[in-house]
Amino acid sequence: MDRRRFLASAGLAGASILAGCGAIENQSTRSPPLVEDRPDATYYPTHSEGMEMIGHKEAGDYMVGLTYSYPHRFWTVTGTNAEQVTIQDADSVHLMASVWDPETEMVLPIESGVSITIDADGETVADKQPWPMVSQNMGFHYGDNYQLDGEGVYEITVRVDGMTERRLDGLADRFGDAGEMTTNFEFSRDARDDISYDEYADQQGSRAALDLMNMEMIPTSQVPATEDLPGKLLGTAKGSDEVYAATWLTEADFLEPGQSYLAVSVRTPYNRVPLPMMSLDGTVEIDGETAFDDTLSPAVHPDIGYHYGAVVETTGDPSVSVETVSPPQVSRHEGYETAFIGTPTLEF
Amino acid sequence: MSDRGISRRDFAKSAVAIGGASALAACLDRFGSPDVPSGTDPATLPARQHAWDGGLPTDDAGNHRLGRHHVLLLLDYERDGTPTSGDRQQVTDALQSLERAYAWGADGLQFTLGYSPAYFDRFEAEPVGVDLPEPSALAPFEDPEFDTPDAILHLASDHEQVVLAAEEALKGKQESVNDREMAASFSGVFSERDRRTGFVGAGLPAENQDVDGVPDSEPVPEDAPLFMGFKSGFKENQASEDRVTVESGPFAGGTTQHLSQIRLQLQQWYEQDSRDQRVSKMFCPAHADEENVEGVGENLGTDSGVGSCADDVVENSRTEGVAGHAEKAARARDDSDTPIILRRDFDSTDGGEARVHFLSLQRAIADFVATKSMTNGTDVADESAVGQRVNNGILQYMRVERRGNYLLPPRDLRALPPADPAQ
Numbered sequence: 001m002d003r004r005r006f007l008a009s010a011g012l013a014g015a016s017i018l019a020g021c022g023a024i025e026n027q028s029t030r031s032p033p034l035v036e037d038r039p040d041a042t043y044y045p046t047h048s049e050g051m052e053m054i055g056h057k058e059a060g061d062y063m064v065g066l067t068y069s070y071p072h073r074f075w076t077v078t079g080t081n082a083e084q085v086t087i088q089d090a091d092s093v094h095l096m097a098s099v100w101d102p103e104t105e106m107v108l109p110i111e112s113g114v115s116i117t118i119d120a121d122g123e124t125v126a127d128k129q130p131w132p133m134v135s136q137n138m139g140f141h142y143g144d145n146y147q148l149d150g151e152g153v154y155e156i157t158v159r160v161d162g163m164t165e166r167r168l169d170g171l172a173d174r175f176g177d178a179g180e181m182t183t184n185f186e187f188s189r190d191a192r193d194d195i196s197y198d199e200y201a202d203q204q205g206s207r208a209a210l211d212l213m214n215m216e217m218i219p220t221s222q223v224p225a226t227e228d229l230p231g232k233l234l235g236t237a238k239g240s241d242e243v244y245a246a247t248w249l250t251e252a253d254f255l256e257p258g259q260s261y262l263a264v265s266v267r268t269p270y271n272r273v274p275l276p277m278m279s280l281d282g283t284v285e286i287d288g289e290t291a292f293d294d295t296l297s298p299a300v301h302p303d304i305g306y307h308y309g310a311v312v313e314t315t316g317d318p319s320v321s322v323e324t325v326s327p328p329q330v331s332r333h334e335g336y337e338t339a340f341i342g343t344p345t346l347e348f
Numbered sequence: 349m350s351d352r353g354i355s356r357r358d359f360a361k362s363a364v365a366i367g368g369a370s371a372l373a374a375c376l377d378r379f380g381s382p383d384v385p386s387g388t389d390p391a392t393l394p395a396r397q398h399a400w401d402g403g404l405p406t407d408d409a410g411n412h413r414l415g416r417h418h419v420l421l422l423l424d425y426e427r428d429g430t431p432t433s434g435d436r437q438q439v440t441d442a443l444q445s446l447e448r449a450y451a452w453g454a455d456g457l458q459f460t461l462g463y464s465p466a467y468f469d470r471f472e473a474e475p476v477g478v479d480l481p482e483p484s485a486l487a488p489f490e491d492p493e494f495d496t497p498d499a500i501l502h503l504a505s506d507h508e509q510v511v512l513a514a515e516e517a518l519k520g521k522q523e524s525v526n527d528r529e530m531a532a533s534f535s536g537v538f539s540e541r542d543r544r545t546g547f548v549g550a551g552l553p554a555e556n557q558d559v560d561g562v563p564d565s566e567p568v569p570e571d572a573p574l575f576m577g578f579k580s581g582f583k584e585n586q587a588s589e590d591r592v593t594v595e596s597g598p599f600a601g602g603t604t605q606h607l608s609q610i611r612l613q614l615q616q617w618y619e620q621d622s623r624d625q626r627v628s629k630m631f632c633p634a635h636a637d638e639e640n641v642e643g644v645g646e647n648l649g650t651d652s653g654v655g656s657c658a659d660d661v662v663e664n665s666r667t668e669g670v671a672g673h674a675e676k677a678a679r680a681r682d683d684s685d686t687p688i689i690l691r692r693d694f695d696s697t698d699g700g701e702a703r704v705h706f707l708s709l710q711r712a713i714a715d716f717v718a719t720k721s722m723t724n725g726t727d728v729a730d731e732s733a734v735g736q737r738v739n740n741g742i743l744q745y746m747r748v749e750r751r752g753n754y755l756l757p758p759r760d761l762r763a764l765p766p767a768d769p770a771q
Contacts, residue, residue: 078625078739079633079669085620090564111729112489112736115747124560128613129737129744144616147563161489164730178491279666279733295666295731326669329733 030070030197031087035205038338041241042269044203045335048137048210050196051096054156056217060179062160063102065218067138068093068185069195071145075337076131077329082337085145092148093192096141097130097158098218101171104302107140107221108175109276109330111298112161114142118185119155132277135333136210139221139273143331148187157182166299166309169253209270209335222272223265223305230303231263234320240327240342242275243267246320247304255311263309264296264322268336274306275340279325282308286316296322320348362556364417364508364545365697369521372512382507384526385451390444390759393452395601397460397759398709400504400692401589403453409649411583415454415504416549418694419511420607420705421518422497422752423538430470431764439763441532446514449528454506457514461762462605462754467498471767475755477597479712480604483751486717487724489736489743492608495752497541500607502707504692537764544609546696546705549573550644553695561611561702567618572644575612575695575702576742578630579644584651585678587690592709598769601758603709606716609750612695612702617745625670629742632657632672633664654678666732671725673741680719688715704746713753 032046049069056065071091075082097114100107109132118126130144148154163175212220226236231249238244249261262284266275276298284292296308312318324343332340363375394402404412427435443461450457465482468475483494501518503511516522520535547556553575557568562575569577594602617626627636634657635641641648654675658664661679665671682688689710696703710716725743729736737743757765 076620076625077669078628079667081624083622083625088563088565088619113738113744126615127561127611127747128616131616132735132738144620147615161736164488164726164736277733277735277738279669279731297730325666326733329669329735329739 031073032199034334038205039207040338041207042136042209042339043335044200044206044208045136045210045333046204047197047199051138051213052191052195053217054185055183057181057183058102058179059158059160059181060177061101061175062099062108062179064158064160064181065098065100066156066158066183066185067096067098067215067218068192069096070094070192070197072333074131074133074143074334075332077327077331077341079326080341080343082332082341084337087145088147090147091145092187093146094143095130095146096138096143098141098221099160100219101175104170105219106300106302106305107219108163108300109140109274109306110160110163110165111277112164114161115159117157118146118148119157120149120152125149125154131331133331133333134268134273134275134336136271136335137213138333139212139271140276140330141221151188152186154185154187155182156185166297168299168301170302171300172254209268212271212273221274223267223274223307224303225272226265229263229265231261234318234348237346237348239324239340239344239346241269241339242328243269244322244346246322246348248318250315258313258315260312260315260318261309262292262296262312262318262320263301263304263307265304265307266328268340275328275330276306277329278308278327280308281323281325282310283321284312284318286314286318291316291318322346322348361697362508362547364419364511364547367419367512367515367543367545369516372509372516375508375512379509382509384507384510385453385456386526386528387446387448387450387452387456390447393447393759395758395760396589396593396603397756397762398592398603399589400458403451403456403458405454407646409646411581411650413454414548414692414694415458416506416547416552417504417508417511418546418548418705419503419515420544421501421515421540422495422542422544423499423501423534424541425467425498425764426537426539430766435537436763438532438537439534442518442530442534443762445528445530445532446517446525449526450505450510450514454504457503457505457510459501459503459514460605460756462500462502462756463765464496464498464500464752464754466496468767473767475599476768476770478594478599478602478604478755479714480753480755481713483753486720486751487748488726490748492748492751495542495607495750497752499538500605500752500754544696544698544705546694546698546703548694556695556697559697559700559702561613563615563619565619567614569644575614575704576617576630576745577626577644578641579646579648581691582648582650582652585654585674585687587687587710589690591682591686591688592690592711594711599755599757599761602761603711603756604713605754605756606708606710606713607752607754608706608748610704610706611747611749612704613745613747614702628668628670628672629739630673632675633668633670634658635672652678662728662731665728665734669733670739671728671734671741673723676725676728676741677719677723680722689719709756
C-alpha cells in the first residue's frame with residue numbers, strides 16, 4: 001500500500017489504535033501556545049527542552065557534535081522578517097549539529113553550511129541542509145526537524161563545507177576544506193520522551209533568557225565578554241536587543257605595520273552567543289579624515305571569536321560608525337524570534 | 349525496524365521511467381495508441397539538430413513549451429578507434445527512419461544526438477572550433493561525478509508511447525514505429541551506459557510527486573510544470589536557438605549541451621518556507637513584496653521580470669537577506685544584453701528520487717559556466733548576510749550529483765563525426 005494512503009486511512013481510525021503504529025505518535029505535543037504580546041526583544045520562552053547526545057567526531061579540521069531533542073517550532077529569517085516553522089505531524093526529532101575547532105574549542109558558524117544525511121537499511125531517509133540557528137540554551141548550531149521512519153538504528157552523516165569567512169592568526173590556513181563524519185543513532189520514542197521538558201508559566205514573556213546548557217562533550221558557543229576582547233575597546237552599544245562591541249587592534253600577526261583592524265562583535269544579551277550572517281557596513285574616521293568606508297566582513301579570530309571586521313590602512317584614534325544593513329539571517333528558537341531583527345546604525 | 353514503511357520505490361512509476369517493451373505495451377494497453385502525425389523527408393528538416401522551437405506549441409503568452417516526456421540515453425560506441433563509414437550509415441539510417449515516422453514536433457518526436465569529449469579522444473584531437481571541455485565541478489560546494497559516455501541521445505515528445513517506441517526501435521527491439529519500417533537501429537554500434545527519464549509540463553510533477561525528496565503532504569501544485577511549483581523557461585529569459593548555435597568552423601550549425609543531474613530535497617521548501625520566501629528565493633525579494641507572482645507564474649507572461657528586481661543583486665541581497673535564483677541567473681548576459689543559455693531541463697523520478705535533469709544548450713560550454721557562476725551566488729554570500737546556500741536562491745534544496753558536456757553537431761554531422769570534419 002502507498003505509504004501516504006496508509007497514513008490517510010490511519011488518520012480516520014481511533015486514537016487508541018494508533019498507539020505504537022505509523023507516524024502519528026512522532027508528533028510532539030510539547031508546544032504550548034506562544035506568549036501573547038511578545039516583546040521586541042529577547043524574552044523568556046514558554047518552555048525549554050533538554051537534549052541528548054548522539055555522538056561527536058572529527059570531520060576534517062572540524063569537530064562535529066550531534067544532539068537531538070523533541071521537534072521544535074522555530075523561525076527562519078529573511079531580511080527583517082521572521083517566519084514561524086510549525087511542527088509537522090511526521091516530524092520525529094529536532095536534530096542539532098554543533099561544529100567547533102577542537103584546538104580552541106571555538107564554536108564555528110560557517111556560512112557555507114552543513115548537510116545532514118540520514119540513512120537506514122541502505123535507504124536515505126532524509127538529506128537536507130539544516131538551518132543555521134540560535135537558541136537560548138544551545139547557542140549557535142545547525143538544526144532542523146527531521147522525519148524518521150520509525151524506531152531503529154539510523155546512520156547519520158554530517159558534511160561541513162570549507163569556511164569562506166576570513167580566518168585570522170592561529171585559525172588562518174585551517175578549515176578551508178570540507179570534512180565529513182558518520183555516526184549511528186538509535187531512535188526510540190521512549191528515550192526521546194525521557195528528555196527533560198520544563199514549562200515556565202510564571203516567567204514566560206519576561207525580559208530574560210534561559211541559561212546556556214552545560215554540555216559535557218560540546219563547547220559552549222560564546223564570544224568573550226566585551227572587557228576581554230583584545231585591542232582597545234571602542235565601546236559597546238545595543239541594537240534591536242543585540243549587543244555590539246567594537247574593538248580596535250593595532251598589533252596582530254595578520255597586520256602589517258601602519259595597519260589597524262576594526263572588529264565588531266555582535267552577540268545576544270545575557271548569554272553572549274555570537275550572531276552570525278549579518279550585513280554590516282563600517283566607517284572609520286581618524287582626525288576628521290575618512291580612513292575606511294566599506295563592508296565589514298565576517299571573520300573568526302582565536303581571541304575575538306566570530307565577528308565582522310576590516311583592515312584599515314592607518315593607525316590612530318578612530319571614531320567608528322557601524323550600519324546594520326541586514327540583521328542576522330540565522331533561524332531562531334523561541335525567545336529570540338522577535339529580537340535582533342532591526343537595522344540600527346551605531347556610533348563608537 | 350518492523351514499523352518502517354515500505355520503500356516508496358516500489359510504488360507507481362511512469363511507463364517512461366520504467367522503459368522497455370513491457371512498459372510500452374502497458375502504456376498502449378491503458379491509453380491506446382495516440383494519433384501521431386507522420387514525418388517527412390529528412391532533407392527538409394532544419395540543419396540544426398537543436399532546432400526544436402519550430403515544432404513546439406506556445407502557451408497563451410507565447411513561450412515555447414517543450415515536449416512533456418523525455419528520455420536520455422547515455423551511449424558508448426562499441427568499436428575501438430575511429431568510426432567506420434558503415435557504422436555512420438547505420439546511425440544515419442536509424443535516425444532518418446524516426447524522422448520519416450514522426451513529425452518533428454512535440455506532438456511527434458524531437459531528438460538530438462551529441463558527443464562527449466571522451467568520444468573525441470579517439471581522434472586525439474578536440475572538435476574543431478568548439479568549446480567542449482571535460483566536465484568539472486562548477487561550485488566550491490559541489491562534488492559531482494562526471495558522465496563520460498561517448499554519446500548522448502535525447503528523445504522528447506508529448507506522448508509517452510512515442511518516446512518509448514522510438515527508444516525500442518533504436519535499440520533494435522521494434523521493427524517499425526508509427527507504421528514505418530526502421531531501416532536500421534543502433535544495435536551493434538551503440539551500447540547503453542545509462543538511461544534517464546523525465547517530464548515537464550502542467551500536471552506531471554503533481555502526478556509524480558510520490559518520490560523521495562517531496563514530502564508526503566503532496567505539496568506540488570496541480571498545475572505546476574516543475575516540482576518546485578513555478579514555471580521557468582520564459583522566452584525573454586532564454587537564449588534563442590540562434591544565440592546558442594556555433595557560428596563558424598566545420599561544426600557551424602551545432603551547439604553544446606550541458607547536462608547535470610540534480611537531486612531535489614523539497615521538505616523545507618514546501619513545509620517550512622512560506623509562499624513569500626519561495627517567491628523570494630525562486631525569483632527575487634521584490635516579486636514577493638509586490639506580489640508579482642500568481643500561482644505558478646503564468647501571469648508573468650514571457651518574462652520573469654527579474655531584470656527589474658534590483659539594480660545590483662549583491663547590494664540588494666545585503667539589505668534583503670535573500671537573493672533570488674532567477675535574478676542571480678539573469679546577470680549572465682552577453683554584450684547585447686541577452687541570456688546566453690537555452691534551458692531545456694525537465695524533472696525526473698529516476699531512482700525513486702525527485703531530480704532535475706538540467707539540460708541546457710549554449711554556443712560554448714563557457715556560457716553555461718558563466719551562468720552557473722552567477723547562480724552560485726558566491727559573490728552574494730561573500731558580501732552579505734546571505735549564506736552560501738541558506739537564502740541564496742534555491743541552492744539549499746538541491747545537490748548536483750553528475751555533470752556532463754556534449755557537442756550536438758549539425759544534423760549532417762550527427763552520425764559519429766570526426767573531430768575535424770573538414771579534413
